[in-house]
Amino acid sequence: MPNTVHAARLSALRAELAAQDLDGFVIPISDEHMSEYVGAYAQRLAWLTGFGGSAGSAVVLADRAAIFVDGRYTLQVRDQVDGALYEYHNVPATSPAAWLAEQAPQGARIGYDAWLHGRPWAQGVERALAERGAVLVAVARNPVDAVWADRPAPSPALAMVHPTELAGVASEAKRAALAEALAAKGADAAVISALDSVAWLLNLRGSDVDCTPVTLSYVVAHADGTADLFIAPEKVTPDLRAHLGNAVRIRDRADFAPGLAELAGRRVLVDPERAVAAIFAGLTAAGAQIVEGTDPCVLPKAIKNPVEQSGHRAAQARDGAAVARFLHWLSVEGPKGKETEISAADQLQAMRAETGLLRDLSFDTISGAGPNGAIVHYRVSPETNRVIAANSVYLVDSGGQYQDGTTDITRTVWVGPDAPPTELRDRFTRVLKGHIALARAVFPAGTAGSQLDTLARQYLWAAGVDYAHGTGHGVGSFLSVHEGPQRIAKASGGQAGTGQPLMAGMILSNEPGYYKTGAYGIRIENLVLVEARAIPGAEGDYLGFETLTHVPIGRELVDCSLLTRDEVAWWNAYHAKVESILAPQLSGPALDWLKVQCAPL
Known part of the structure; x- marks a missing residue:
């Protein structure tokens, strides 16, 4: 039976x-x-x-509707969206444009909000609709x-100065450097509409968007x-x-x-990738000469x-x-079988807040017990909340926003007291081997993230398995936890960022995983900094990664x-550094736990 609330909204x-x-x-x-x-x-x-995911779209026609999500949300969308109201479709296997090319009535007028879509998207849909004699209407x-x-009003929160120190x-x-970049392109001005670019360029922050410290501007x-x-004003x-x-x-802003x-x-x-179609339409109507190019803040912001x-x-x-204190707490409380995904996420946030410096989470904590851990971007709710059972797998992907940095870490732990099953240990170790291979990578300048992606997948591929998400994304500095242009992922599907050469100063995640639907999920994620590597006798410039995240791995x-x-050797060196960084911040049972976790293999 259809969900009555969402059925009524669809009807309206x-x-x-x-x-x-x-x-x-x-x-x-x-x-x-x-x-x-x-x-x-x-x-x-x-x-x-x-639907509560962070990426997706829907198309509504008079007699049918469809929702489109990528591989991260194939399970979540079925839990949250009524299949009696919406067809489920996976991207990039299909898309709204492809679906409309088949399903839009002949001569149809399909509406879109030009302030919510990029111009390339609109142009693609226009071409698809033309095949059916249909049109796209702003x-x-x-x-x-x-x-x-x-509908809530936009946030009224004050904009905040991000100090130069x-x-x-x-x-x-920054503005002077941008002006030089404009002069090099023969441009008189640039429209900067991405919120993190505005924040970076003017050294301001805000709290208008959950988990991202930006201000609407x-x-x-x-x-x-x-x-x-x-x-x-x-x-x-x-x-x-x-x-x-x-x-x-x-x-x-209204002006x-x-x-x-x-x-x-x-x-x-x-920037056609970051500016909505309405901006292009407004400039065209004004008689401006548009110069298409990447937002000039993107690359310097990433470095x-x-x-x-x-x-x-x-x-x-x-x-x-804070994460180590949480993992110690979980090692004590988890086997009792009384904690839930929500209580664990709340405990982790409270421990971050105890630092006195936490401004926000950097994204909604992914707290997945057992089969919920197999939902890549799972978001716990009262309806899906599971008990963290004894002798099960628990995956927690979380991060914090601090004025001096943005964090993102995933740990997968076995909640005992019994020993974990053989298959689970095999899959976890293959994920770990891929994580280590990427962490240890040394590569020539000019190497793109897509060229490194295989390093993290090779041991899973050898067992005939894989994971349906990228291996690494860029991370901001008290800004967006997902930042371009750099990315480590398969190059297929025209995914943005996979062709961007990695450059010293860029921060990315290293997060291979494995997910067994209906059973468990595994992910190991640290953040890494691209750094210059001095190699005796090297012919050219080489780069590698400095691991920034230091928390015991299960x-x-x-x-x-x-x-x-x-x-x-990598494991032992990593955990020796974990202990040296965290031990001075811990005491009592948490410190004792840390020393056990960091002991050499």
Whole structure:
């Protein structure tokens, strides 16, 4: 029987589509900045369908509807979205464009919100619809908003100054470098709409989006080093005005769209991967000459300066101690069979908060017991909450936002007291071997993340298994936990970032895994810093990784017979460093536990 709440919402949307003379509508998880994580006001897909993941979209026609998710959410979408209302489809096997090319009625008018989609997406859907004589229509008002009676307002939180002593480089210097980049492209200005780029460029932060310390705003940066910041007036403090100085003009966020007309006749750099279609339409209507190119903040933001690198190490050490306290607590309480996924996640957050420096989580904690751990981006809810049973696997992927760094760590543990099964130890050790292989990699400058991905998968492939997610993503500095342009993943499917050469100063995750549906999940994740490697006699420049995350890895799941001598040496050296960093921060039983976990294999 269909979910009555979501069935009523779907019915109301269809009525609104008819009123707007539309035959269908596409609903993404997105905001006006194409953010990965969006504010409550922009959670249209969750409101309409019940889907709680961070990536996905739906298409609603008059007589059918479909929801599209990638491999991370194939299990979750079936738990949260009513199959009587929506067909389930996997990306990239199919897409909204491909589905519409087959299912849209002949001559249909399919609506979309040009403030929520990129121009390349819109162009692709337009081509797909043309095959059926249908058209894509940019709506004047989002029809979901028209029927979402209690839709939250955008966050009114104040914007915050991110001091230069933490940023490492003053905003003036960043704007000057950006101006040089614009001059090199013959551009007069750049539209910066990605929230983390705005935050990085102006050294400001905020709390408008859960888990990402950004403030809702846009920037138009000019080739003379000045900028226009479009932000709601109530967010602006005297401290922020003083910080930005006279070279940054503060304007109302509501003036951004009409303000694009001021760029008439000028050459304006816009990133088609990070700017919504409405920005391109506004500039075109104004008579601006659009120069397509990558957001000029993206690469310098990804290459952390020495101050940011130092801050990351401090944040990782602090966060690692909190995670270690949690794992010790779990080793005591877990086998009692009374803790749940929610209580464990709450305990971990409380231990991070005890540092007194936690600003937020860097994403919703993935706390997966038993079969829930096999759901790659599982998000626990009261409906799915499981007890962490004795003699089971527990996977916890979590992170914190601190002013000096952003953390992201996954540990998979066996909750005893019995010994773990042979298959589990085999799979865990294969994941560990892949993790070690990537951590130890040395590679020539110019190597892309896609060229390293196989290192992490090879031992799983040898057993005929794999995992359906990337191996590594970029991480920000008190910014987004998922940051481009760098990525370690398979190069197939045109995934962004897999062709980006890794460069010294970039931070990425190292997180191979294995997931057995209905049984358990395994993932081992540390953050790593790309660093120059001095090799005697080297012909050219070489790079490697410094591991930043220092927390014990579940030794009870390791099958030592599968490890080589070099792998054992890596394990022992890693855990010796873990102990040296964490031991001064721990005491009593937690310290005793740490010493046992860090003893050589």
